[in-house]
Amino acid sequence: MDLPAPLAWLIDEAGASPSPERFLADLGRQLLAAGLPLGGGALTLAVPHPIITERTWLWRAETDTVIEALGFAGASLGQAGRDWLVELGPTWEEAIGKAPGSPMLGWAGTGVFDPSVTDSLRQVARFAAAPLANLAARATLSALLEAYLGRRSAARVQAGALHRGTGETIRAALLCADLRDFTALSEATEPAVMIAALDAWFDRVAGAVHAFGGEVLKFMGDGVLAIFPITGTPADACDAALRAATAIRAGMAHLDAIRQAQGLPPLPFGAALHFGDMLWGNIGAADRLDFTAIGPAVNLVSRLEGLCKQLGRNVLVSGAVAAEASMALIPLGEHELRGILEPCAVFTLADA
Numbered sequence: 001m002d003l004p005a006p007l008a009w010l011i012d013e014a015g016a017s018p019s020p021e022r023f024l025a026d027l028g029r030q031l032l033a034a035g036l037p038l039g040g041g042a043l044t045l046a047v048p049h050p051i052i053t054e055r056t057w058l059w060r061a062e063t064d065t066v067i068e069a070l071g072f073a074g075a076s077l078g079q080a081g082r083d084w085l086v087e088l089g090p091t092w093e094e095a096i097g098k099a100p101g102s103p104m105l106g107w108a109g110t111g112v113f114d115p116s117v118t119d120s121l122r123q124v125a126r127f128a129a130a131p132l133a134n135l136a137a138r139a140t141l142s143a144l145l146e147a148y149l150g151r152r153s154a155a156r157v158q159a160g161a162l163h164r165g166t167g168e169t170i171r172a173a174l175l176c177a178d179l180r181d182f183t184a185l186s187e188a189t190e191p192a193v194m195i196a197a198l199d200a201w202f203d204r205v206a207g208a209v210h211a212f213g214g215e216v217l218k219f220m221g222d223g224v225l226a227i228f229p230i231t232g233t234p235a236d237a238c239d240a241a242l243r244a245a246t247a248i249r250a251g252m253a254h255l256d257a258i259r260q261a262q263g264l265p266p267l268p269f270g271a272a273l274h275f276g277d278m279l280w281g282n283i284g285a286a287d288r289l290d291f292t293a294i295g296p297a298v299n300l301v302s303r304l305e306g307l308c309k310q311l312g313r314n315v316l317v318s319g320a321v322a323a324e325a326s327m328a329l330i331p332l333g334e335h336e337l338r339g340i341l342e343p344c345a346v347f348t349l350a351d352a
Helices: 005-012 020-033 079-088 115-149 151-158 182-187 191-211 234-261 296-306 319-324
Strands: 038-046 052-060 065-072 091-095 104-109 167-179 215-220 223-229 269-285 288-294 315-318 329-335 344-349
Touching: 005 020, 005 115, 020 038, 020 052, 020 065, 020 115, 038 079, 038 115, 052 079, 052 115, 065 079, 079 091, 079 104, 091 115, 104 115, 115 151, 151 215, 151 269, 167 182, 167 191, 167 234, 167 296, 182 191, 191 215, 191 223, 191 234, 215 288, 223 234, 234 269, 234 315, 234 319, 234 344, 269 296, 269 319, 296 315, 296 344, 315 319, 319 344
Parallel strands: 269 315
Antiparallel strands: 038 052, 038 104, 052 065, 091 104, 167 223, 167 269, 215 223, 269 288, 315 344, 329 344
């Protein structure tokens, strides 16, 4: 049986689409080639994520480009797509499935959709069910992995990096931070209050890291290890890390003021920055693996963070970062670090 080209594509090729954005753009082009008067399209998938409830991809026919919008708790499923499509012209939308959170596929026309066009779009929606179910499952897996592993590790797991001993060398600015006297504080604080304090602390660290292009690799108790990989120059990575550290310091000062007003003690912290190579590798037992950062740069930034309390500073910066960065730093001399052969030149941020 001869099928219209878009339906044949949905049966034969759409299941191999590498991503939702590619699926939407390819399907949109198929429909345009078949003569449907489309101005754009939207595809929404629900995702299980601590903050994000849905991801919507928006395709514009005129430019053949796709952008992504994120939906957060409280918004109705597909609202970002509806808002986008309405700006392009008359709209048509359908849920691909009857279960709550089913994918939403919508189109905007360059003119009013006549019955023949809407009939064609309904048929497309029926044939799209199978490939969209596959894409939704992959989006769900990706969201879960990113929530627990971070973007870089999640991408490696999905790419099949599941063998012990495999890894990659990353040249980056590293940030290591943790709370001071956390053990004593946790022993004197109710668990629910302590968890809220940890969440507030991690929000400020991760928020600052992500705002300046970095990535949190690991949460370790009350500690955080983050990186700012080189995407331009080493100076760019180091400056981004320094701006994140400055934002963390400001965020924690604000949090301490809130806690003081609530009759709670402050949350003293230490953070250190270093620049160098690290191995981000798959390490563990035969049946239980973890992506772990190892190498001299990781050891140094961890030891440098431990020097914060001794020097009475909440942010310390290694000479390797200072040599690349454009931000003015205050030298604190050279210091021996436990387990590190050579003394480390240490700097700190200017007082706010």
